Amino acid sequence: MANDKIGAIMVVGGGIAGMQASLDAAAAGFKVYLVERDISIGGVMAQLDKTFPTNDCSTCLISPKLIEVAQHPNIEIITLAEIDKLEGEAGHFTVTLQQKPRYIDPIKCTGCGACLEVCPVRYQVQLPEVERAARTAYAKATDEEKVTRIINRHREEPGNLLPVLLDINREFNWLPRNSLEHVSDELKLPLAEILR
Numbered sequence: 001m002a003n004d005k006i007g008a009i010m011v012v013g014g015g016i017a018g019m020q021a022s023l024d025a026a027a028a029g030f031k032v033y034l035v036e037r038d039i040s041i042g043g044v045m046a047q048l049d050k051t052f053p054t055n056d057c058s059t060c061l062i063s064p065k066l067i068e069v070a071q072h073p074n075i076e077i078i079t080l081a082e083i084d085k086l087e088g089e090a091g092h093f094t095v096t097l098q099q100k101p102r103y104i105d106p107i108k109c110t111g112c113g114a115c116l117e118v119c120p121v122r123y124q125v126q127l128p129e130v131e132r133a134a135r136t137a138y139a140k141a142t143d144e145e146k147v148t149r150i151i152n153r154h155r156e157e158p159g160n161l162l163p164v165l166l167d168i169n170r171e172f173n174w175l176p177r178n179s180l181e182h183v184s185d186e187l188k189l190p191l192a193e194i195l196r
Helices: 016-027 058-071 114-118 129-154 161-172 177-187 191-195
Strands: 008-012 031-035 075-078 081-089 092-099
Touching: 008 016, 016 031, 016 058, 016 075, 031 081, 058 075, 058 161, 129 161, 129 177, 161 177, 177 191
Parallel strands: 008 031, 031 075
Antiparallel strands: 081 092
C-alpha cells in the first residue's frame, strides 16, 4: 500500500502528552512539527523526581520517550517558539511561529555550557577585581559542595550518571563544565564519556 499521507501535523507543547501525540502521528506516516515554548521538551514531568501514585522514577519513564522523539525521522522539534499567527481552515492551516533567539548554532552545540561563561546576554554585576576573585572562589567551592552532595545521593545506584547530571541541571539550570569535571573525578569516568 502506497503512503498517501499528505500535509503535516503540528503538535503544540512538548510535554509527555505532546511527545506521545507526535510519536503516534509520526508512526502513522505524517511529518510532525513538535513546537515547545521552553528551551527543551519534556514538560513538567522532566522536572519531577517521582511520579504519583506509583512513585516511579520520572526520568526512567520519560527518557525513552525523549530519545525516541529526538531520533524519529518524521519529527522535527522546534523549541523556544510560540504560535504567532494561524490562518486557513480545518485541514489546511498555515502557521506562523515566533522563535526566540538562541545566540548559538544548535547544530554545533554539545551542551558543554562553555558559551554561558562568555555570554553577553547574561546580566553580570561589575565588581572590583579583588571582590570578584573572592566571590568566584567562594562560588566555585559552594558549587563543588552541591555537586558532591548530588553525587553522594546517587553514588550507590547502578547507572548513576544520568540521575547525577539531571540533578546538576536542576540545581544550576545548565551543566557547568567544572561540575562535569568534578563528576568525572568522583565517579571515575572519562570526561569524554560524560560530554557525549
